[in-house]
Ligand SMILES: *[C@@H]1O[C@H](CO)[C@@H](O)[C@H](O)[C@H]1NC(C)=O
């Protein structure tokens with residue numbers, strides 16, 4: 250999770266994109282076993298050699314099994330993972346990845362360019378595309394008006410990145426050779442046993458901790474609605490099956506319904522919902538390779554929460570819109586279509602599934618009907634493929650008066666991304682809030698977020714007025730495995746950061762204060778990790794983090810210019826989420 254500087258960017262575990270063919274999926278698992286070779290040693294030359302070998306064997310033999318063997322050999326030889334995991338991952342990914350590769354237009358040096366940066370190879374296929382904005386002029390911008398005292402405020406429960414580990418076993422080792430520990434089958438090697446409620450390590454959560462969270466929110470608070478932005482299954486991605494992913498979807502949906510009862514819930518699709526992970530073919534892929542096994546199950550499970558029109562688009566491509574109050578509309582985006590890790594996009598990454606053009610249509614109609622819009626999604630826009638991200642930024646610019654708020658998850662950390670006007674990059678006009686995860690992965694307390702939103706009353710702005718973050722202090726909870734654990738307030742944004750309001754300009758002001766007030770920044774760093782910090786953050790790290798907070802579109806160095814020029818894109822290379 251640590252930000253890396255662009256200069257030392259060799260093959261980062263999150264280097265993600267268009268992968269060393271079959272071997273790529275391993276990168277999603279993080280660093281390999283200790284010692285010897287690992288992803289950090291894969292250089293540009295190695296990347297090209299590997300891809301040329303893999304590509305050639307595919308072109309000559311058109312033989313999936315042969316390519317899979319090569320991939321396993323490469324994986325084992327370079328010690329990219331444990332031998333058993335190499336085998337399982339290749340078996341799991343081969344069909345989807347090879348199909349996507351054969352259909353793609355990219356070749357080895359372009360892949361390595363995408364993977365390791367432009368120093369390694371040139372790529373420009375589809376690197377730039379533009380959505381079309383309607384000719385209607387942008388309405389004049391109204392400065393935000395604080396709601397009158399005593400106006401109704403909605404409370405929105407925000408849950409993201411649950412990552413339920415079916416195999417979590419209290420007492421199992423918290424360190425192990427696999428990428429996910431604390432499990433029934435974790436190879437021993439570590440001595441620290443995992444706690445009953447979770448562990449500060451490479452571990453996800455047992456069901457009883459998730460149930461405890463839901464029980465707590467059901468008994469201790471009332472909510473107007475729930476936004477739930479995906480990543481239901483655990484990080485044992487080398488062995489997951491479609492059946493297991495569906496079981497996770499059904500179990501967790503059932504629990505949420507059980508505890509939250511009639512409260513409306515609006516979900517979004519995360520990158521872990523699929524098997525294999527990150528595999529989200531565009532709707533042009535039909536048949537058994539398509540995502541219909543997943544989207545159809547979601548539509549079935551979420552039927553009580555969403556109207557028929559939303560279920561229709563959900564079944565096709567995993568996104569939807571629905572009206573949730575008299576003058577408020579929700580848009581749930583499928584951010585897998587923006588993700589570097591979704592290898593299916595190598596077929597065509599020009600506005601996959603036409604999602605952004607669809608979004609423009611929804612927003613224009615909302616503007617015409619005087620509706621406000623909340624956008625939810627899993628992966629934050631600043632982590633998306635560049636052209637997708639820049640188009641999204643343009644859309645947010647055009648519809649700044651309609652988009653009342655944006656909410657994301659995926660990084661597992663508590664952060665945000667500020668959007669500025671495109672012309673001068675100086676006027677903050679929107680904020681994408683990024684809520685921390687329910688899971689502990691990696692080294693965090695379990696947590697959730699509550700947003701206070703203006704409304705509902707006639708002409709309410711539906712903007713975020715404040716937010717609260719709750720955690721389970723694992724150190725405390727694990728001392729008393731037999732007691733009901735105490736979920737507690739970690740902080741409220743306005744009072745902790747001494748903010749007057751939570752408008753975009755207030756977040757910009759906060760970031761400015763971070764630069765000069767290191768104590769305040771360290772408070773942010775503590776909360777960023779839900780109160781469980783494992784590394785200090787100073788100098789380059791601080792610059793990176795601040796740069797990330799200002800960068801709502803990926804690969805935009807302009808926003809970090811005044812941060813001593815070091816702020817690069819490194820922060821935007823996080824993965825493992
Ligand atoms: C791989 O990289 C690590 C750290 O970057 C280094 O310590 C190690 O010696 C390298 N291994 C090889 C085989 O080059």
Ligand SMILES: *[C@@H]1O[C@H](CO)[C@@H](O)[C@H](O)[C@H]1NC(C)=O
Nearest residue numbers: 375376377378379380636643
């Ligand atoms: C997209 O729009 C930008 C700015 O308006 C323009 O410079 C660029 O040429 C356009 N690209 C394409 C592929 O149309």
Ligand SMILES: *[C@@H]1O[C@H](CO)[C@@H](O)[C@H](O)[C@H]1NC(C)=O
Nearest residue numbers: 415416417418421432433434
């Ligand atoms: C692992 O889990 C299975 C079922 O969840 C259980 O039957 C088995 O006893 C567990 N094994 C260990 C070593 O805990």
Ligand SMILES: *[C@@H]1O[C@H](CO)[C@@H](O)[C@H](O)[C@H]1NC(C)=O
Nearest residue numbers: 465468469733735736737738
């Ligand atoms: C939540 O509710 C339970 C049961 O109603 C109560 O025991 C507990 O103290 C409450 N916790 C908080 C943090 O309010």
Ligand SMILES: *[C@@H]1O[C@H](CO)[C@@H](O)[C@H](O)[C@H]1NC(C)=O
Nearest residue numbers: 344490491524536537538542
């Ligand atoms: C579809 O794909 C899944 C996953 O690879 C496989 O288990 C299943 O047997 C396939 N079904 C058909 C009808 O081919």
Ligand SMILES: *[C@@H]1O[C@H](CO)[C@@H](O)[C@H](O)[C@H]1NC(C)=O
Nearest residue numbers: 596597598599600601602603
């Ligand atoms: C990719 O998809 C876009 C939008 O759906 C389409 O306009 C374009 O022609 C496609 N490109 C290729 C190479 O198929």
Ligand SMILES: *[C@@H]1O[C@H](CO)[C@@H](O)[C@H](O)[C@H]1NC(C)=O
Nearest residue numbers: 722723724725739779780781
């Ligand atoms: C969690 O509890 C431990 C042990 O009581 C304490 O040291 C730590 O400060 C607590 N963490 C937070 C975020 O409150």
Ligand SMILES: [Zn+2]
Nearest residue numbers: 480520659826
């Ligand atoms: Zn994720």
Ligand SMILES: [Zn+2]
Nearest residue numbers: 410480659826
């Ligand atoms: Zn996640």
